[in-house]
Amino acid sequence: MSTPVIDVIAFPAAITITTVTFGGLSGALHATKRGLDPIGVFTISLLCAVGGGIIRDVLLQAGVPTFLVNPQYLGLAAVAAVIGFFLSGLVRLVVPLITVVDTLLIGSWVLLGSEKALAYHLGFSAAILMGVITANGGGLVRDLLCGEVPSMVKPGEWYGLIAIIAAFIFVGMVGVGLPIGVAEITTMVVAAALRIAAIRGRWHTPTAYDLWGNLEARMTAGVEESLRKRDETLRKNTQRFSDASRD
Secondary structure, three states: OOOOOOOOOOOOHHHHHHHHHHHHHHHHHHHHHOOOOHHHHHHHHHHHHHHHHHHHHHHHOOOOOHHHHOOHHHHHHHHHHHHHHHOHHHHHHOHHHHHHHHHHHHHHHHHHHHHHHHHOOOOHHHHHHHHHHHHHHHHHHHHHHOOOOOHHHOOOEOOHHHHHHHHHHHHHHHHOOOOHHHHHHHHHHHHHHHHHHHHHHOOEOOOOOOHHHHHHHHHHHHHHHHHHHHHHHHHHHHHHHHHHHHO
8 A cells, every 4th residue: 555645744833832931831840940041941942842843754754844944943942941930839820721721732733743753655554653643742851951750751651652543543543544634633633632531531651561571470379289288188188097097
């Protein structure tokens, strides 16, 4: 099955400005909590705002990353960094709003990655990967620079998993020939619904579960139980033999 070539989704300027700003504020707050200096706060703010797109464009060799072509992104990240550095208490008040924006648009970031991969004639697996990276890349680099285990790979509320599911849905719908508009809307709605459900239901990804270790423990326990029963049987037989000899 050939890979379709599609146009990359374009968001209205208001949505782009809102998401970049809130992403930058989220990154600035993360940095100030860890005591970074102004350069560190600006760097983390910028990466949270556009980091996923940077990684996507570099991997796709799509020319100059979008944030360099549009200096507005740098300006928004700088403003967010200044606000976060001097008014971190104020930023904490809008954290619920940041969460709402992120929840509603997680599917959009998946689309920006997956659609651009398809536009560059890449296969479906690459499109899924690009969708996940675009949605999670900023947070991934942020955590690495802050010396932390990336939240994407730690047990916690569904986020990276939602991006994976959304990317599979979009690429799967495109693969079976459904209209792009239908695939886009479905992806955004499903991703937002899953994110809301994960937050309200406190759905968390699990830690690793060692099936072999569990099986091994059961086998060991079974062997020990068999040996115990054998020893008990031998003891009873010996006692009976001794009693019979006395008689």
